[in-house]
Amino acid sequence: MGRLLEVEDLRTHFFTRAGVVRAVDGVDFSVEKGKTLGIVGESGCGKSVTALSIMRLLPTPPARIVSGSIRFDGRELTTLSERELEDVRGREVAMVFQDPMTALNPTLTIGTQIIEVLRRHLGLDDRTARRRAAELLDEVGIPRARERLDDYPHQFSGGMRQRVVIAIAIACEPRLLIADEPTTALDVTVQAQVLDLLDDLRREHEMAMILITHNMGVVAESADDVAVMYAGQIVEQAPAHELFRRPEHPYTEALLAALPDLDDNGARSRRLAAIPGRPPDLIDPPQACRFAARCPYAGCGDSCALEPPALRELRPDHRVRTAHPASEREAVTA
Amino acid sequence: MSATQIAGRVAGVDAGAPIRQSSLWQDAWRRYLRNRGAVAAGILFLLIVVWCIVVPIVSPHDPNRIEFPDAYQGPSWSHPFGTDQFGRDLFTRAALGGRISIGIGFGATLAILLIGVAYGAISGFVGGKLDNALMRFLDALYGLPYLPFAILALAIIGTVNFWTMVVALSVASWFITARVVRGQIMTLKENDYVRAAYAVGVRWYMILGRHLLPNTLGVLVITIFLELPGVILGEAFLSFLGLGINPPDASWGSMAQDGRDAYRAHPHIIIIPSLAIATLVLCANFIADGLRDALDPRTKET
Numbered sequence: 001m002g003r004l005l006e007v008e009d010l011r012t013h014f015f016t017r018a019g020v021v022r023a024v025d026g027v028d029f030s031v032e033k034g035k036t037l038g039i040v041g042e043s044g045c046g047k048s049v050t051a052l053s054i055m056r057l058l059p060t061p062p063a064r065i066v067s068g069s070i071r072f073d074g075r076e077l078t079t080l081s082e083r084e085l086e087d088v089r090g091r092e093v094a095m096v097f098q099d100p101m102t103a104l105n106p107t108l109t110i111g112t113q114i115i116e117v118l119r120r121h122l123g124l125d126d127r128t129a130r131r132r133a134a135e136l137l138d139e140v141g142i143p144r145a146r147e148r149l150d151d152y153p154h155q156f157s158g159g160m161r162q163r164v165v166i167a168i169a170i171a172c173e174p175r176l177l178i179a180d181e182p183t184t185a186l187d188v189t190v191q192a193q194v195l196d197l198l199d200d201l202r203r204e205h206e207m208a209m210i211l212i213t214h215n216m217g218v219v220a221e222s223a224d225d226v227a228v229m230y231a232g233q234i235v236e237q238a239p240a241h242e243l244f245r246r247p248e249h250p251y252t253e254a255l256l257a258a259l260p261d262l263d264d265n266g267a268r269s270r271r272l273a274a275i276p277g278r279p280p281d282l283i284d285p286p287q288a289c290r291f292a293a294r295c296p297y298a299g300c301g302d303s304c305a306l307e308p309p310a311l312r313e314l315r316p317d318h319r320v321r322t323a324h325p326a327s328e329r330e331a332v333t334a
Numbered sequence: 335m336s337a338t339q340i341a342g343r344v345a346g347v348d349a350g351a352p353i354r355q356s357s358l359w360q361d362a363w364r365r366y367l368r369n370r371g372a373v374a375a376g377i378l379f380l381l382i383v384v385w386c387i388v389v390p391i392v393s394p395h396d397p398n399r400i401e402f403p404d405a406y407q408g409p410s411w412s413h414p415f416g417t418d419q420f421g422r423d424l425f426t427r428a429a430l431g432g433r434i435s436i437g438i439g440f441g442a443t444l445a446i447l448l449i450g451v452a453y454g455a456i457s458g459f460v461g462g463k464l465d466n467a468l469m470r471f472l473d474a475l476y477g478l479p480y481l482p483f484a485i486l487a488l489a490i491i492g493t494v495n496f497w498t499m500v501v502a503l504s505v506a507s508w509f510i511t512a513r514v515v516r517g518q519i520m521t522l523k524e525n526d527y528v529r530a531a532y533a534v535g536v537r538w539y540m541i542l543g544r545h546l547l548p549n550t551l552g553v554l555v556i557t558i559f560l561e562l563p564g565v566i567l568g569e570a571f572l573s574f575l576g577l578g579i580n581p582p583d584a585s586w587g588s589m590a591q592d593g594r595d596a597y598r599a600h601p602h603i604i605i606i607p608s609l610a611i612a613t614l615v616l617c618a619n620f621i622a623d624g625l626r627d628a629l630d631p632r633t634k635e636t
Contacts, residue, residue, distance in 0.1 A: 055533055061462070090534030097533070102526035105545055116544070117534045168534060 010068035019283040025232035038223030094169040098181040100161035104153040111149030159190035231290040238318040248325035297324035365628040372624020379617040386432035395423035431584040445504035450511025458519030552629035559622035563615040
């Protein structure tokens with residue numbers, strides 16, 4: 001399988017009055033054709049900005065892609081004109097937003113909104129577009145699809161609206177679907193259904209997917225590869241099963257430790273583990289490792305307190321940005 | 335579900351049915367009907383408009399014919415509003431004047447909307463430096479007094495007729511509308527669904543035309559009835575000063591001017607057009623109020 005999307009050294013900064021916010025500061029990753037990449041991290045770590053950078057949907061100013069390249073199927077996206085981008089968006093790369101309650105125009109029927117995309121990219125006539133729209137609604141699991149085309153967004157529940165949003169996103173069979181926290185705004189019971197739907201659609205349409213979330217459980221369920229982001233950088237990247245079995249970065253370890261464990265009886269009486277401290281200010285990030293202040297292994301005199309560690313490949317496909325990966329720590333203490 | 339909705343559904347089975355009316359407007363209509371003052375004002379407004387249109391057609395009197403023997407008559411059966419100093423029937427003439435007053439009122443309001451929407455939409459949609467420049471320009475214009483500017487505009491154009499009055503009255507009064515529309519567009523374009531539309535490659539003019547402007551319609555409808563009184567009063571003021579519509583054509587303002595000379599002896603000549611102006615303006619304000627309550631999404635149903 002070839003690489004569909006390659007992001008290299010992406011830096012997206014926001015030029016604000018308070019200073020330059022380095023929201024994304026040197027991010028590398030790639031997405032294989034037909035695979036799902038999960039991007040996890042806490043709020044404000046740059047996940048969404050990364051996604052919006054790929055779509056080139058950030059308002060400029062204040063945001064600007066300062067450096068780096070985003071290649072989609074060999075085509076450089078960072079230098080495309082707005083006109084060329086319009087042809088890429090929705091056709092090649094599509095996006096599902098976090099909140100389905102606001103991602104649909106309340107004054108237009110959902111049929112109009114799906115047909116709009118079909119006509120825009122595929123040049124279908126009204127009749128064919130309408131038939132296709134009904135098929136799409138059917139495909140995302142909306143009952144009585146044909147009749148519901150004439151309904152307005154407020155006549156749908158949150159989960160159903162997210163299905164509509166997904167139908168719009170996949171309408172033109174994009175090769176890459178970016179889902180930015182697609183289940184965060186939904187009920188827990190509906191979350192699993194929407195994730196399953198996304199996974200099924202990805203398989204059927206042979207789409208690649210970037211799944212952005214702060215929920216480790218969501219990633220474990222549907223991602224092939226996982227990138228963990230912290231303070232605008234990727235700190236660990238590995239295949240999902242590898243990451244959950246052998247996390248290397250102290251931050252990943254802490255994230256996994258913070259998950260409540262239902263099987264562990266002792267856990268009921270324990271407080272949930274939390275990561276002490278707060279992420280660094282991205283206007284003036286520390287010169288050293290950005291996780292150093294919260295890292296339990298960073299001692300004084302460590303190299304990581306002076307210069308930032310580079311992303312290095314510990315094992316094939318397993319890259320980590322820390323001076324204290326778990327495997328090396330064990331070797332030292334043993 | 336209403337009959338029209340069902341009809342829409344059935345028709346909707348055919349491919350490519352047009353966009354049907356939104357329930358937003360049905361809700362607004364329902365809320366408007368609940369406001370008795372606004373409904374009464376709306377009915378009265380319509381009655382005045384119908385009266386202005388119908389009376390000159392069916393009236394036995396020629397509104398411009400001078401009959402000195404009939405001058406200064408009080409209200410009677412053949413002249414319900416009496417006659418003026420030239421013996422012209424005021425009932426017919428007031429209706430004719432209403433045509434011009436209301437016509438200029440709506441004409442200028444529409445012109446205000448067109449200019450204001452275009453200016454405001456571009457400013458708000460493009461944003462950034464252009465927005466800044468356009469808004470500073472507007473700030474500079476803002477200081478212009480509306481009526482002197484209208485007089486100046488008439489002087490520059492040179493001739494006074496229906497259309498030049500429309501131009502004169504709209505040329506210095508679209509600033510507020512432009513600002514309101516700009517504000518609306520700026521708020522609307524921050525909506526997720528606008529970003530979502532960009533994310534699927536919808537072109538900018540479709541976003542402006544389909545996702546942004548229709549959502550300002552509510553505000554525009556209100557603006558029509560908010561601007562109308564100002565424009566009608568402005569027209570009346572200009573005509574009263576003798577700068578407006580030329581005789582023998584009449585507007586309510588010029589009719590009031592006709593009545594000024596004999597206002598002590600024959601007050602009905604000045605009272606009738608003044609009353610017409612006041613009633614119409616009052617109605618427009620009530621309607622604007624009702625519309626605002628009906629269309630403002632923040633108005634909660636009680």
